[in-house]
Amino acid sequence: MNKVILMGRLTRDPELRYTSNNLAVCSFTLAVNRGFAKQGEERQADFIPIVVWDKQAEFCSKYFTKGLQVVVVGRIQVRSWDDSEGKKRYATEVVANEVYFADSKRSDTADRIQDPQMVESADGFYPLEEDDELPF
Numbered sequence: 001m002n003k004v005i006l007m008g009r010l011t012r013d014p015e016l017r018y019t020s021n022n023l024a025v026c027s028f029t030l031a032v033n034r035g036f037a038k039q040g041e042e043r044q045a046d047f048i049p050i051v052v053w054d055k056q057a058e059f060c061s062k063y064f065t066k067g068l069q070v071v072v073v074g075r076i077q078v079r080s081w082d083d084s085e086g087k088k089r090y091a092t093e094v095v096a097n098e099v100y101f102a103d104s105k106r107s108d109t110a111d112r113i114q115d116p117q118m119v120e121s122a123d124g125f126y127p128l129e130e131d132d133e134l135p136f
Contacts, residue, residue: 002075004094007102008032009069011047016061026057028064030072030094049093050074056099064099073098 008030016026030048037043050072052060064070074096083089 003073004076005071005073006030006032006048006050006094007069007071008045008048010064010066013066014052014060014064016057024054024057024061026052026060028060030070049091050096051077051093052096052099056096060099063101069102071098071100071102072096073100 011029011031014026014028016024018024028050030050031045032048034044034046072094074094077093077095079091079093081089
């Protein structure tokens with residue numbers, strides 16, 4: 001079984017490209033904190049390359065930004081190729097099948113509110129802008 005679940009922060013904005021067949025592919029790097037740290041040392045992080053395809057690639061490109069905390073579910077893939085000098089090169093990456101926001105809605109919404117009139121009400125709800133693209 002080859003399944004990976006990661007939660008971390010984007011180290012840069014996602015990069016969206018299209019293949020020659022016009023298939024979207026998005027790549028970004030996820031900084032994932034290790035669950036332990038030696039006493040007196042800072043916690044270490046692993047920087048894991050992520051690849052997302054098709055509609056999810058376009059979603060990531062549109063909504064994910066540097067510093068955002070996300071969850072990625074996918075599989076590990078190892079690619080190999082010969083470089084210009086004939087040396088065998090390898091790349092290990094996670095191919096994402098599912099992507100999710102992991103930051104809290106409250107902090108994310110508060111950061112994105114630009115209008116001073118759009119403040120949190122006492123019951124914890126925020127006013128919503130009209131969105132004609134909702135499916136319901």
